[in-house]
Structures are given as structure tokens and as C-alpha cells.
Amino acid sequence: MPLFESLDDTQHLTGRLALGVEYDGSAYCGWQRLKHAPSVQAEVERALGKVAGEPVTVHCSGRTDSGVHATRQIVHFDAPVGRSEKAWVFGGNANLPRDIALRWVAPVADDFHARFMAVARRYRYVILNQPSRPVLERANATWCRDPLDAPAMHRAAQALVGEHDFSSFRAAGCQSKSAWRHLHFIEVHRHGPLVVIDVQANAFLHHMIRNIVGALVDVGRSERGENYIENLLELKDRTLASVTAPGCGLHFVDSIYDERFVLPREPLGPNLLAFLGEWTGERELPDCPWVRYRRGLPKAAESETSEGLAEIGRHQPSDQE
Template sequence: MAFFTRQDDNRTLGGRLALGVEYDGTRYCGWQRLRHAESVQGALEAALSKIAATPVRVLCSGRTDSGVHATRQIVHFDAPVARTQKAWVFGTNAQLPRDIAIRWLVEVESDFHSRFSALARRYRYVIVNQPTRPVLERHNVTWCREPLDADRMHRAAQVLVGEHDFSSYRAAGCQSSTPIRHLHFIEVQRHGALVVIDVQANAFLHHMIRNLAGVLVAVGRGDEDEGYPARLLALRDRTLGNVTAPACGLHFVDVRYDERFALPEEPVGPQMLGFLGDWTGDRDVIPDTPLMRRRRVWPKWIDDNGRVVESNAATGEEMNS
């Protein structure tokens, strides 16, 4: 199994490095570093800086909100000094709190960017559907005591697949310049008491998945009919939407990049769903769109004639994250 690869303790690694990070977001304000609260980024940078003996700043594939978890957050940084792979991974983990860990670290080409090279991001929203509150899983799932019809939720969600204006599913304070996103797939399945919403897109708006989950739970309980997600999508008005589902059930589980970067593959989390046997990259569902073609050659660009050029100055288009 790839995640049992021995950590190199001989050759030093420098230049641009990519790492996979897992964290329990319960006690953090989210990924992004803030002055007034603890963040995952702040804790990771502090730990890496101790190993490097100089300040280190990192960039991530996608910022997560307060209370949201991750099993495969992809991060990159330009190492100010060279250290062995073992020192970067195990040394940094020794400096991190117990709710954050580096899973792997590799050298990457200088044009790799954890955010702008990403082709797709995948999340799983996990609901424990039972009459009594969960105990052992309480920080990593959302509890719903009313019976949910997962098949009904799945059918209702399929209208969301494809490129749409998701204004009705974004937070009121969302700062994205466009509400357009391309949903690659969304599935709702039941596994015993667990109901799992599995969704992948090129990117997500602020609170988009939690708002999707709130809408689908309303459908699953029978409060709304199966046409509700489609009607809400067409309205393009968040104020007419349903409640935002709690953050504790949301897990950032995968990021896809062009194959040339050859990042390590690993089981898709969270570990409570390990019995499904999914590995990152198993699903080849990334559409061949202009955005995806641009991402594969970033930081170069593709002009109107399909030629790769040095920058996006020819088109002036915004790189959508």
C-alpha cells in the first residue's frame, strides 16, 4: 500500500514541496491563518518553521471553514532549507498538535500550485441517521434523528450535476466573483446508520456543500419533494433556501491534479468509510472543459486558438478557484 512507503532519511529535499495534510477541524477557526483564533494553517506553518529553523509560509488547495475536517488537504511551500523527507514528515508531526498530521511529503515541479493546478475537489458529508445521538463519532458526523430516504435524496440531487449558477447554494457573505461551478458528480448512499453525500466539483462556493446537505436532508425527511433542489437552483436566491447543515459532518477528502505531478495516492477518507475501498484518482470524471485545459498547463495559458502561451494576458480571463 502506497501510504506505507518508507520515509527517506538520507537524501535531503528542497525546492517546491507538496504535502498531504489530515486534520480534525473541531477546535479551529478553519484553514486560513487569523490573528484572533487558532487555525490549521497557523499551526502547520509554526511546526514547519521549527524544522526549517526559519519562517515557512504554505498555500493550500482549498480553504475549509470552522469545524470542517480534512483527510487530504494538499499544501505546497518553497522550502527555505533542505531537510530529509523523514525530518519534514515525522519532525513536523512531532511539533503539531494531535488533531493535525502530515500524511506524506514529496518534491514537485516549480510550476505546481496546490490551488491553481487543482482540477477537482471532493468532499463527503456524513450523517448518522438514528434515533439517539452518536457518541464516538460525535465530532465527525451530523446527527439526524428523523428517518432519511437516501435513494430519494440521491435522485433529487442529480439535477445539480453539470455547470450551473449556484447562487441559491452559496453563503450570503461568499466573496467569489462568480457563482458558476461545475459539479462532476453527487451521490447519496446509505451504509447502515450512515448516510453519505459524496460530491466533487472543480471548486465550491462558501458554505455550498453544507447548503446542499441542508436541502437534501429536507428532501430525505419528506419536508420537501424531489423537485425542490431544481426549483431552488433556478431561483438563484439564497434567502429562499433551506438551513445550512452543521460543519462537523463535512470532510475534505480528495484533490485531483494532472497526472504529470504524480502525487501519492491514498484511500479516500474519512476512515469510518474505509470499508468502501475508494482510492484517490479512482474516478476518471474530470470533464474536458476550457477551465480544465487551462489548469493542466498553469501557469501558462491556452489562447483562443488552443495554443499554450506564457500568460493569460491574451484572454484576460480570471483563473476560477
């Protein structure tokens, strides 16, 4: 998908539609609609309802927590009336606050579900590592004044790759029935004063990424050894782990689906990392039971594990970061 593409104003889109949503989560208590606090979902539904002239309910690919941002949150809804591509996007944005925007809309098959059809979710955590406190980046990066050893953090993080019980990295109030998740990759790189933690998995537990980041920062400060992450994984005890990193540094940057669902491709965010040059959907997914299950393919016997099959059988994991 080119960066600049005209939106159609002639053909009315009806049926099931997918949307790409970007938001600054600073002013919201997460994505999910709440009765007692502002949410991103409520704002998106209100704006789309204005365009449609009828109530609209949206379903997201992964719930984000209070203060967490997104550059490619995928949602779907069933359009109650026909509106053009331009009307849905421009009309929706005209009715949204400045910290939320619709990036694109696309028709999808009736069986598409933003949450249940997702094969993987990807986040980037951004740390501004410098002595002085941030100003321009204060809302979308976490400040760490102590020098961080990014290569050591990267080496320590590799113990998390694969299918594991992530009990040491889940919030006390996590509602998931299982702590098993398949982490596809995690990378830690330094770009000048920015330390970026890039992580993808089939799904995440509540606060899982922020708890991982908190532990990795302790490694980066040399307060813990590089085996700290592996030890925590084996202990399966959240009370023995590090503090939870702030939500302001976390960005939901991609939700990945089977190739039969053709969604617009766009550069991965946030925009301050555009120099990395990576677009959505470029990386190969692992050939594991969960990916094959989501794609409706036979499970490859050589890639099955007892934990993986149990995970598939127990419940549908959902992103709750």
C-alpha cells in the same frame, strides 16, 4: 502508494515541496491563518518552521471553514533549507497538536501551485441517521434523528450535476466574483446508519456543500419533493433555501491535479468510510473547458458553453467551503 512505506532519511529535499495534511477542524476557525483565532494553517507553518529553523509559508488547495475536517488537504511550500522526507514528516508531526498530522511530503515542479493547479476538489459529508445521539462519531458526523430517504436524496441531487449558477447555495458573505461552478458528480448512499454525500467540482462557493446538504436533508425527510433542488437552482436566491448543515459532518477528501504532477495516492477518507475502498484519482474527470484549461490543453469546442468560457475569463475560482 502502499499504506506502509518507509520514509527516506538520507536525501535532503529542497525547492518546492507538496504535503498531504489531515486534520480534525473542531478546534479551529478554518484553515486560513487568522490574527484573532486559531487556524490549521498557522499550526502547520509553526511546525514546519521548527523543522526548518526558519519561517515557512504554506499554500493550500482549498480553504475549509470553521469545524470542517480534511483527510487530504494538499499544500505546497518552498523549503528554505534541505531536510529529509522523514525529517519533514516526523519532525512536523512532533511539533503539531494531536488533531493535525502530516501524511507525506513529495518534491514537485517549481510551477506547481496547490490552489491554482487544482483541477477538482472532492468532499464527503457524513450523516449519522439514527434515533439516539452519537457518541464516538459526534465530532466527525452530523446527527439526524429523522429517517432519511437516501435514494430520493440522490435522485434530487442529480439536478446539480454540470455547470450552473449556484447562487441559491452560497453563503451571504461569499467573496467569490462568480456563482458559476462545474459540479462533476454528487452521490448519496446509505451504509447502515451512515448516509454519505460524495461530491466533486472544479471548486466550491462558501458554504456551498453544507447548503446543498441542508436542502437534501429536507428532501430525505419528505418535507420537500424531489424537484426542490432543481427549483432552488433556477431561483438563484439563497433566502428561499434550507438551513446550512453543520460543519462537523464535512470532510475534504481529495484535491486532483494533472497527471504530470505525481503525488502520492492514498485511500480516500475519512477512515470510517474505508470500507468503500476507493483511492484518490481513480475517477475520470469530465472533458470540460475548465479541466482542459487547468491542464493547459486546447478547449474542446463541443464541450464549451458560454457560461464556461465566461467563468474562465472572469476569474480563477477557488475552493472556499
